[in-house]
Amino acid sequence: MQQPIGQSHIGKKSMYEVLSLNRSSAHFYELMGPVFGNRDFEKQVGIHCYDDPRKEFFVAIINRRVIAVCSFNKGTISDCFTEPQYRRQGILTFLLNMALRGVSRAKATCTQASRGVFEQAGFVTVKNLKNYTMMEYKKDA
DSSP: OOEEEEEEEEOSSOEEEEEEEOTTSTTHHHHHHHHHTOHHHHHHHSSOOOOOTTOEEEEEEETTEEEEEEEEETTEEEEEEEOGGGTTSSHHHHHHHHHTTTOSEEEEEEOHHHHHHHHHTTEEEEEEOSSOEEEEEEOOO
């Protein structure tokens, strides 16, 4: 089911709509298909994005085009990506905070480019790898 999280949000430079989607959502493949086939996404994130039935995707959209995405599945944050021209506007930070609503624990493997966003959200480094950092989130009681 497609659920608007809010009307629209203003980043530092852009106004965008935020949706919560899963593969049963209306227009899911229309919106997410270009993300699934985006080689820049795969190169930046380091993995291919899949339409896992248990994943909830938080997406920022401008003109019916996904400009940023973050997914949550069984305690794991993944698929975090923002189109280059929309970076450093707080969009991924907003999506990550939406994904963490009501969550007390989560894990993520992030790139150097997104590590700061995860740290701002309260994640701490568990292990540094060559190209990635494994991180963990524990909400304060």
